[in-house]
Amino acid sequence: MLNDLRKDYLLDRWVVIATHRKQRPRDFLGKERASREISNKRSCPFCPGNERETPPAVLVYLKSRRGIVKGRDEDGVRHKDWLIRCVSNLYPAFSPPEKRESFKSGKAVGHHEVLIESPNHSEHPSVAKIEQLVHVINGYRDRLKDLSSRNYVRYVSIFRNHGADAGASLSHAHSQIIATPTIPRILQNELEASKSYLERDGSCAYCNILDSESGGPREVWENQRYFAFAPSAAVHPFELWIMPKNHETTLLDFDGSSVIKLAEAMRTCLGGLSSLLNDPPYNFGFHIAPVADAKHYHWHLEIYPRLSIWAGFEKSTGMYINVVPPEDSARNLKSTIEKLGD
Amino acid sequence: MLNDLRKDYLLDRWVVIATHRKQRPRDFLGKERASREISNKRSCPFCPGNERETPPAVLVYLKSRRGIVKGRDEDGVRHKDWLIRCVSNLYPAFSPPEKRESFKSGKAVGHHEVLIESPNHSEHPSVAKIEQLVHVINGYRDRLKDLSSRNYVRYVSIFRNHGADAGASLSHAHSQIIATPTIPRILQNELEASKSYLERDGSCAYCNILDSESGGPREVWENQRYFAFAPSAAVHPFELWIMPKNHETTLLDFDGSSVIKLAEAMRTCLGGLSSLLNDPPYNFGFHIAPVADAKHYHWHLEIYPRLSIWAGFEKSTGMYINVVPPEDSARNLKSTIEKLGD
Numbered sequence: 001m002l003n004d005l006r007k008d009y010l011l012d013r014w015v016v017i018a019t020h021r022k023q024r025p026r027d028f029l030g031k032e033r034a035s036r037e038i039s040n041k042r043s044c045p046f047c048p049g050n051e052r053e054t055p056p057a058v059l060v061y062l063k064s065r066r067g068i069v070k071g072r073d074e075d076g077v078r079h080k081d082w083l084i085r086c087v088s089n090l091y092p093a094f095s096p097p098e099k100r101e102s103f104k105s106g107k108a109v110g111h112h113e114v115l116i117e118s119p120n121h122s123e124h125p126s127v128a129k130i131e132q133l134v135h136v137i138n139g140y141r142d143r144l145k146d147l148s149s150r151n152y153v154r155y156v157s158i159f160r161n162h163g164a165d166a167g168a169s170l171s172h173a174h175s176q177i178i179a180t181p182t183i184p185r186i187l188q189n190e191l192e193a194s195k196s197y198l199e200r201d202g203s204c205a206y207c208n209i210l211d212s213e214s215g216g217p218r219e220v221w222e223n224q225r226y227f228a229f230a231p232s233a234a235v236h237p238f239e240l241w242i243m244p245k246n247h248e249t250t251l252l253d254f255d256g257s258s259v260i261k262l263a264e265a266m267r268t269c270l271g272g273l274s275s276l277l278n279d280p281p282y283n284f285g286f287h288i289a290p291v292a293d294a295k296h297y298h299w300h301l302e303i304y305p306r307l308s309i310w311a312g313f314e315k316s317t318g319m320y321i322n323v324v325p326p327e328d329s330a331r332n333l334k335s336t337i338e339k340l341g342d
Numbered sequence: 343m344l345n346d347l348r349k350d351y352l353l354d355r356w357v358v359i360a361t362h363r364k365q366r367p368r369d370f371l372g373k374e375r376a377s378r379e380i381s382n383k384r385s386c387p388f389c390p391g392n393e394r395e396t397p398p399a400v401l402v403y404l405k406s407r408r409g410i411v412k413g414r415d416e417d418g419v420r421h422k423d424w425l426i427r428c429v430s431n432l433y434p435a436f437s438p439p440e441k442r443e444s445f446k447s448g449k450a451v452g453h454h455e456v457l458i459e460s461p462n463h464s465e466h467p468s469v470a471k472i473e474q475l476v477h478v479i480n481g482y483r484d485r486l487k488d489l490s491s492r493n494y495v496r497y498v499s500i501f502r503n504h505g506a507d508a509g510a511s512l513s514h515a516h517s518q519i520i521a522t523p524t525i526p527r528i529l530q531n532e533l534e535a536s537k538s539y540l541e542r543d544g545s546c547a548y549c550n551i552l553d554s555e556s557g558g559p560r561e562v563w564e565n566q567r568y569f570a571f572a573p574s575a576a577v578h579p580f581e582l583w584i585m586p587k588n589h590e591t592t593l594l595d596f597d598g599s600s601v602i603k604l605a606e607a608m609r610t611c612l613g614g615l616s617s618l619l620n621d622p623p624y625n626f627g628f629h630i631a632p633v634a635d636a637k638h639y640h641w642h643l644e645i646y647p648r649l650s651i652w653a654g655f656e657k658s659t660g661m662y663i664n665v666v667p668p669e670d671s672a673r674n675l676k677s678t679i680e681k682l683g684d
Contacts, residue, residue, distance in 0.1 A: 002437050002439070002450055003436070003437070003450035004450065005449055005450040006448065013527065014524065014526070014527070093345060093358045093360065093655075093663045094358065107347055108344055108345035108347040109344060159658055160654055165651070166653060167652070167654070168653075176654065176655070180661065181347070182347075182356065184659030184661040185354050185355065185356070186658065187659060189660075283653055284658075285654045285657060285658020285659070287658065302658055304657055308509075309508070309509035310509070310652070311501070311508060311509025311625055312501030312509070312625035312626060313435075313499055313520055313627070315627060315646055316528065316627025316628075317499050317527070317528055318526055318529075318531075319527065
C-alpha cells in the first residue's frame, strides 16, 4: 500500500502523505505537554504592572469614553491600562539601520517587535473574546502600515509561536512582527508562482484554490468572508490555512467588518484545534504581499501545529513526511468545531 | 549593533547570524536532556536476539575467518552475530512500486530502510570504534549502490536522527536510508547552482568553498582526505560540514583507505560535538550526486545539532535566525577536539 506523494499548490515542495501508517488525533494528545510548558506567570514581563521590564511601547491601544485611543510610550512614561501593547523585542534579530547602513552591507537591518495581545496572561486566540482579537488584528495592521513605510523594509512577517515546543519563550499571549530588508524565500517563490499563474491562466492561483477546495474533503469552516481548509499537500499534521474569499493582497486591503469576521475565523479554528488536540503547540504566519505592489498575490494565514519533528530527511532534503492525511485533519477539525458550536 | 544577514554558499537561503545576542556553548548543555531521552533499552528491537522484531535484513555484515562476509536474511531465517544489519523500516514513508506504478501516479514509490550500526546498543558514531564505523560507511555504500540501480529511484538520502528532540524514536545506534522517485528540492537547487557555477567559473563551487574556508576562522578539523568546518551561513547553532578534499560526486567514488579516513573524521567531529554540548540531539544528512550523472556536484555531510527551534518566522518565511556565529562554533569545536586528542 503506497503513500501519496503530493506537491504544494504553488511551491516546489513535496510531501509524503502517510495513508499507510496514518495517525489519529488521540496519538497527539501529548500527556507530557504540561511538563514542557513555560512556567513564568509569576514574574511575567508582559503582564500589567511590569511595563518597565520591556522596551517602551511603539503602540498601545487604550480604552476611553470615546472608544479606542492609540498611543505610544514616550519620555520615560509607560502607559498603563492598555488593551494591547507592541514593544521592540528585547533581543531583536533585526534592528533599524545605524547611519545609513543598507541591505548591501550584509546586515540584518529591519525591525523585530512583540505584540502583547491582551492584559490577561492566557487570553490566547483559541479562547480570546472576539473584541480582543479585533484589537490584535488592528494592531497587526497598524504596525504593518508603519513598518512598510520604511525605505529599508521589503517584507513584514507577522507570526505567532504558541507553547515551548513551538519556540515560545514566554507564555503570555503574544505575537511577533519582523520587518526584513529582503523578501524571504517562501514568499518570493509564492509571488513568482502566482504571477506566472496569472499570466498563463488569467486568474488568481489562490482564488482557484479556494474554488477547488470549497465543498471538498479538506474544507474545515467558513463564514461570509473567510474560508478555512487543510491544504492538499499539508506539510504538518493538522495544518490549516485561513484565506479571504475576496481577492485581497494584504492585511491592509479590508475594512472593519472584515476584521471582525477574521477574528471569528481565527477564534473558531484555533479553538477547534485546541479542543481536538489538547492545546497543542503551534506556529502561525501571515503570508501577505510584500511592501512593493503585487496585485497577483492573495494573502492568507497558515497555521502549523507542532506535533511531529522535522528530522534528518526533512532537514537535509527539503522533502517532507506527514503522518496525518489532510482529509483526516479536516474531517476531525470540522466535526470538533461543529460540536463546540452546538 | 546590527546582526549579520548571510546567504548560503549556493542556495537562496538567508540566515540572521546573531552577533548581538550570541549564545555560548554552556547555554545549550541541556540539563533536562536526559528526561526527554528514549528509554527503550530493555526491549530494543534492534539489539541482538530480537532480530525477529524487524523485517528480514536486506543486508548483514558477518565476521568470518576470511574477513567480512555479506549476506541477507532469507527463507524465514534471521542471521545472528551480525556486525551491521539493514532492514526495511517497519513504517516506511516510501515503498517499492506495486504492478508497474510509476512516479506519475503521485505515489511515494521508493525505499525506506534502517541501518543498525552496531550490535552494541549505544555505539553511536561519537563513541564508535573506527572499524565499526567503517562497516557502517561501507553499509551505506552497499545500499546506495543497490538502491541506485532501481529504475524508479532518482535520489538516495542517507541520514541519521540522534536523540528524541531530533526525531529519533529508538535509541539504538541507527541511520536511515530513503530512496525517492524525484530529486528533492535542496539537492536540486544545489545541483543547479553548482552547475551554473561550473559553467561560469570553470571550477567546482564546493572545491572553491574548501579553498576559501581552509585556514580561516570557521575551520574545525582536517585529515589527509577530509575537511570539517562551520559553514559561513550556518542555519543551526554548531552546524558542521564534512567535505572530501578531492572532487568526488558521491559515496561510491572513493576507495577503502578513504573510508577509514571518513570514519575518523565522523568519529572526531561527532565526538567533539558530544563532548562540547553534552551529547546533543542532532541530525546529519549526506548530500550526494543523484543517481543520474552529475560530475559538477561534490558530496558532503551536513550535521545539524538540534539546539534551537524553528518557529513561526522560520517556518512561514524560509529565512532563519542562528544565535551562534559559526566562527564561535568552529573555535569552540576546534579547541574541544584538540583537548580530546591530547
